[in-house]
Amino acid sequence: MYLDFLVKVPTVKGKITRRKKSNVVYIEYEYDRVYDPSRKYTFPKRVTIGKLSDTDPELMKPNQNFLKYFPDAELPESKNRTSRSSCLRVGTYFVLRKIIEECSLNDILGKYFGSRDMGLFLDLAVYSIIAENNAAQYYPDYTYNHPLFTEKMKQYSDSTVLDFLNSVTDDQSTGFLNTWNESRNYHEKIYISYDSTNKNCQAGDIKMVEFGHPKVDMGEPVFNYAVAYDTHNQEPLFYEKYPGSLNDISQLQFMLDKASGYGYKKIGFILDRGYFSCENIQYMDKCGYSFVIMVKGMSALVNELILENKGTFENKRVNNIYEYGVYGKTIRHKLYASDKKERYFHLYHSISKESAERIEIENRINQMTQYLKKYQNKVKEFGPGFEKYFNL
Template sequence: RRTTIGKADPDHPGMMFPNPNFEKFFPDVEIPAEGTAAEPVNESRSSCIRIGAFSVVRRIIEDYKLAEHLKRWDDRGKGLLLDLAAYSVIAESNVAQHFPDYAYNHPLMTPQNKIYSDSTISRFIREIDDNDRVEFLNSWNATHDKNEKIYVSYDSTNKNCKAGDVEMTEYGHPKNDVGAPIINYSIAYDMTNEKPLLYESYPGSIVDVSQLKYMLEKIRGYGYEKIGFILDRGYFSKANIQFMDSCDYDFVMMVKGRASFVHGLIMEHMGEFESKRACSIKSYRTYGMTVKAKLYADDETDRYFHIYYKAKKQASERARLEADLDRMEAEMDKIKGREYKLPKRYEHYFKLTYHKDKFYGYEEREDVIERELQLCGYFAIVTSEKMTASEALNLYKSRDISEKLFGSDKTFLGNRSFRVASSQAAEAKIFIQFIALIIRARIYTLLRKRKAEMPGKPNYLSVPS
């Protein structure tokens, strides 16, 4: 069997450029340092070096002392890893092959601004191991004041992956299902100090609601005690609530107005606050009130239910529900007399008639539809800590920052695809993107505060601009 171990150098007869196979088959042969005839690197730089965005990124790296948290690396390793994070933010890409083009006309943090080839970068990424990632997260979280009360926004996302050697990829429940296995990972974001705290990657088959407990244990292991969590409705479960109670953690959690355990509470207080100016939350053009109640039958603690009504939300939700019902009826009219099993969602709104597996007709469940029409425009937030409806809504709305983090991760960091062929490389890329997220979140936060001070909303104060 033959394999390629390098490429002949036309300018130096008898010399070659070795590839990774050379190191595999000839591990004892010492490869000369980069920049020699063995691996020529274009040392020339562009006559115009772009320093603007790089200066901002480097300032944030210095302010956060990110290089000091990379304790296991030498100067070359620290510089290259931070360069890859800066590349993700500035070029909005994670493609290793394009990094030398970026390095050609940007300053670098590697010693002597050394440009490394894409093969060196790929090799470097494969060398990042679990110890490197754990050491960074331990050091990063050690700098936070554990006596300060903070609220943490926790959310997760998934990415499709078709690489066969990535062990974390499993079939699960992706938001955008293309029939491929997925990788899940989650981020805990400190809303009080406006910075990401830590991340966790896990197999695609594990659902978000069960993963929360493991993340809570991890955060507890870092020594955080005075902490509250801001969660969306996807993490609501009795087990999660009880576990947060056992850790003495507070929570702020969104629930839908149509949710079975809260719609009775809304119906009970409907008409008490929707037009009262004392209940107005002007910044969101919403009305709200707070009531105490149990979250589930055997709950030992009273929770604070903040019930809200928004007229604009009511109009849009009613229109959406009416459109969904019309679409369902049109679909059912098409399949009458055919063998067809409709989804359970149809059974919620209609009484369905089958005969010998054939669908024959439907009738509206008027009581169900009328109740849901009444609940349009209403939503609720549950908190473990006593606060006003306005305070609870402001806390939950601040979660938009972490939502935008995931948007920037996929859209503005070029991380929609990992472009890896092994589990170790996938974990390494998630780690690099987490450092990039720390940098980008700081830029976004500063711009958001600057925009809030200005009378208008200039479109040039975005991170890419």
Template structure:
């Protein structure tokens, strides 16, 4: 909650940064640093302590966190601002309100939340969409100059927002998702785009936070999060949060069970390469679902298939995918040993992707060569990323002499640039 005061921006060299979001510049204070011994990197820990005054960039309006880190600071009073801005930004509210009305979201949410909580939830959802942020401390600033669903357009503090999120139980979330999916038409065929990601979590005592395969590994536990989306009707269907240690392959089966529980029958799936595995493909067959799945280009079967068909379609106008800027070819083959039916395997080549991937690969190769050469005549060991592309020559005492490029490996990788399956 921001205080009705002004204060000189503290002069603490190297501890403050300014972060601009829209018309407001926030002041963040670095109160600690976290050193990750595995990454050998230090991560700053920061908190928002206020926002810069619009009429004086040397002054700031502090929040309650400011008093925690600067308890002896002298605050100057300022005139009370009106409860709401004299000019409200109504455009996005009108668009969001139309969606809420068309889908009867307020009535649906009203089955699981009190009138007050339902209105606050819609206000927060609008805030997340409009500001592209979920920082609770910034919500009062959004609420000051935007229309709200809350009774009397009341502006709730960031502490109230935090308390509200704590009050949302699993039963309420599940109940809403069940009701939402009950309204969908189960007779028509739909194509569900399903993907997941993960978020680093440094907070303690969160049951879902576990160590797993993070996309941006900073050495902390992670929470996995996935979304199912109906591509045909352009509607989200459900979301899931699950422990960080569970991988994409394991989660797919749980998701398919959930879809069945919602009553969907005529379904096709569009899946990312993270779900490409023999087990998942067999399970999709057993359930009778059709699917389109991005193949992992690093698998030997896929790279062999690309090289087998290389040169047979890339320059043929009949294979031009027109609006997509790629050339394509479809072949029928079994995917793996023991596969009981032939699959339609679509091979694509992009000229722009070819150029970008080749440039990136050759730059990386040059950088690795330069690094290896900088360690000549030293006793040093290199990781698998170097051994994949180079023969590393040492003398009898273990002193590194010189690298020799594995041209058969690098030329094969270059020949695969621009292709995807």
């Protein structure tokens, strides 16, 4: 499907090819090259990204492949779109519409948005799921060949989308989360899987954006966001956003207060090792929440427990957990010196992982051995990496 606007033909040296078929000139992009050793020839792999304009040889009408391989290309800000494709992609839309109905999202959102805004809100949510993209500039292309929730399936421009997103208030977001969590069964035991991540931000002066500890450091300020998820019912419960300077350990206590404020009592948390600290453990005890948390294996306590139990369970069939291909053992021990109760520590050992790591070490030692032999009977200094395996 070709989009109903024109863009400049990309100028990528040696990658753009023009192929004429009948009376149409197609623009092809070479995205890879594959070498065939039997024929001793390199074959280019190309994909059509558009067709040349009839009036201007510098412009072309793009397709979805163009958006895939040139996501940062400059697109027209406004698109004169008054028609819709003759073929709509409805399958995933029907599934998501059924889920929306079962979750009563129309009733909940109707308390905080008007009919137009609610339809656009749902369309943006469904767009992000179906297209796996949340860029407003591509939303009009999505509306061209997908059914919509807006009244009479009205199509809105990317500028209207941005205006709508800017108009959403904190009160609307908070109100939605409050109403959504009010419908939960507080008497049912649930397990919440909770994790957070951060995003680099280039949007300029935003209050919550700060320099912190990003997972991918691009030298930009970041913001943090987190999602709490009910693992049993497979439903998201609430989300949070934090300034970029806050670490995972500090975030957890804010989240526990929020869960308590929503009225959750009989819950357990499944947490990553980034939240492991004595303060967080004590805080969860104070709130009366149970938890399963991955610990940092090289911390003094954990390392000590592993060494004490090494060799006691790794080869015993009674300790085999067939479903996961590991051997396991549970022990009881205090987490820290002043701990008021013993905790359950679950130790696991993977034979396949041990084998892979052993092969990796053997290959490393063999490579280092060959390197050492090159300097036999010569004077040379070697780094500390060699001293770990060799007596120099």
